[in-house]
Amino acid sequence: MAPFVINQEILTSGAFSPFYLAVGDFQATAIYSDPDIQHELVKDLRSNTDIPVFDHQDGLYMRLTVESNIAFFHKWFGCREPLSEILVRFELQHDAKKPLHKCSESEIRRVCFAKYYMSGVPSAVFCEPIHGADIKTIRTFVRMLQTMKEQPTAVLILVSNLEHALLVGDVVYKLQPSGIKPVETEEDAATPEPESAAAPAFAKLFKISAKVDEKMILFDPPEIDYIESQDGKAMIVINNEKYAMDATMMETEKKLEAYGFYRCHRSYIVNLQKVREIITWSKNAYSLRIDNKIQSTIPLSRTKIQDIQEKFNLE
Amino acid sequence: MSIRRISAIFEKDIKDLMKNAELLVMLTAPILLTLLLNRSTNGKITIPILYMVIGGIFTLVASGTIMTMMAEEKEKKTLRGLIQSPALLLDIIIGKSLVTLIGTLITLTVSLLIMGIGPLMNFRAALGLIMLFLFFLLIGISMGLFTNSLASVSVYLILLTFLFGFTPLISTLGSLDKGSIAVKIIDKFPIVQAMAIHKTSSWQPCGIMAIWVTGAAIITYVCFRKAMTDN
Incomplete structure (x- = not known):
């Protein structure tokens, strides 16, 4: 044992x-x-x-x-x-x-x-x-x-x-x-991210940018499926494609909040418009199914389940 | 060794045997052969023909069944995670041997009932049969431990059938001299010795067969050790 x-x-x-x-x-x-x-x-x-x-x-x-x-x-x-x-x-x-x-x-x-x-x-x-x-x-x-x-x-x-x-x-x-x-x-989501909160939040921002090789690509927030954290950096995920952003999760969360994005997990920000299904695996394990081509599932923290149900007006 | 595990493998293999067309054909082929021989000789079965059928049954059913079952487990990797110690491999071999024993008994009984069981109803002949079964079973086990694929099983089985199963045929094939070394060696093969039991009243053929069984047991032991160190 x-x-x-x-x-x-x-x-x-x-x-x-x-x-x-x-x-x-x-x-x-x-x-x-x-x-x-x-x-x-x-x-x-x-x-x-x-x-x-x-x-x-x-x-x-x-x-x-x-x-x-x-x-x-x-x-x-x-x-x-x-x-x-x-x-x-x-x-x-x-x-x-x-x-x-x-x-x-x-x-x-x-x-x-x-x-x-x-x-x-x-x-x-x-x-x-x-x-x-x-x-x-x-x-x-x-x-x-x-x-x-x-x-x-x-x-x-x-x-x-x-x-x-x-x-x-x-x-x-x-x-x-x-x-x-x-x-x-x-479990350790309570501790705040060690970063400077100095990043200014633009009130009117219509595009979100990511770098691919030397190019700068601009995305409309509604076309993004979700944002994933990788090594402290945010990654835009659209279907199978991932694009690295030059921002942290917290900055991205702030920017995208107004467009109906939600921090459903420490490492994920989801586009609520694209959520198709809330899957319950067990009492304290949940996932969100995204309405994209590959039907990706992303984790949903158990502390956030209440919150997200409120957002969707579910009981 | 655990009775629980042996019976687990026994039950599983009996169920599997019932659904395995290949093995079912192997079990029934000798019976069809017997029926054909019985018709073509008008029911006059001589000792050489009787032992040719017995040899066929033992190679195909006793050696063939256990070899096929073991090779299939290996080829399909179904024993992964099941064998952590030599004792567990032994359980599997014993379970499979029991299945083989039952299959052989059924085929042998049916065939002998068709041909007439008379000549075999004495102690020495019955002992000869038991030793023949053990010999072919042990050879089957060692080859089963040795092979890794079902394809090679058929090759080994053909060799085995020709050499040990249908030994009496070899001497009739070529124009071999009566006194040549080859004939002398072939005369000592288990099936020929089993036939010799009916010719003499001495215990010598039984002794020679016991040596064959011991030899097969040693080969099986060596293969078993090798299979365990390989894993």
Whole structure:
């Protein structure tokens, strides 16, 4: 049940500068990095530790039904929770009799989650657990994580997407070749940003500017999907495209407030006009779904849920 | 070793077997072969024909089933996260051996009932059959530990069938001298020894077969150790 530690002895690949990280119980640690670095990290963890890395690449018995698969793993690992509860926990009860080769990607992903869950390991690493999964699957993962934390299991999650990292991780780090550094999560949102509030807020500003190479691009606020914070700088996000701004989050928030933008998370400012859906993952995990081509989801702090409901006049 | 895990793998593999067309064909092919032989010889089954069928059943069903099952688990990476210690691999092998035993028993019983079980109803012949089963099962396990893909299983299986399953055919193939070394070696092969049980009343054939089984067990052990250090 002891939390595990990642240190120099484990990180031998040299793709990034080694770091020390203790992964504790009762909280999920997420590391956000680009896929190449993540790949190197997984390789190090695989070769230098015994901690199981769950990357849902395991084969399952495609000829057998969902129930037979789960029943096998249930018996193999000697899981104490009744089989029917496992099926319900992973929302597989309606597809129990369906052979796996007829199941969708997301259903197969949930069978994989069930296998990992039943293996009852004291510490686990998940690699891109919710990448490309549907809402139901993400929700079961968030719920599974909750239960695992209470057991307690030390959980480390590796993702290449900041939204996912903030959704699943209680403690989030960003890993770059230069090293690791914490990403601010909502817990420390009370402390004000260490910056000069001297930036003047223009009352009448119709364009927002970003730099691409040597060019200066001007955006109309309504076309922006949301603003994401990256290394303390604000990034304009429109569909898949990101444009770096030369301003901090706080400055941007002030500028855009008048255009119906809202700071829904420490690292995000959302264009309220573009919010399509408020997704509830669990009691205290929420996301906003944006009405753009790729249907991005961005995190919504639990402290902000009340506020945003008021803004939309929801009860 | 854990009864719970063995029964888990046993139940899973029985269910899987029922849905695996490839294995079902392997299980039923010998029965069809028996029916054909029975018709073409008008029910006069001689000892060599009887043992050719038995050899076919043992290679295809005993060795083939367990080899296919193990190779498939490896090829599809279904055992990832399941085996952390040698004991767990042993559980899997035992569970699969039990499935193989049941499959072989069914096929063998049906085939023998068609051909007439008479010649085998004595202690030494039955002992010979058991040792033949063990030999082919162990060879199947070691090859299953050794291979990584289903494609290579069929290659090994053809070799195995030709060499050990249909051994009596080899001597009739070429114009081999009666006294040549090749014939002497072939005469010592398990199936030929099992046939020899019916010719003499001595225990020598049983002894030679026991040596084959021991040899196969040693090979299996070596493969097992190698499979564990590879992981």
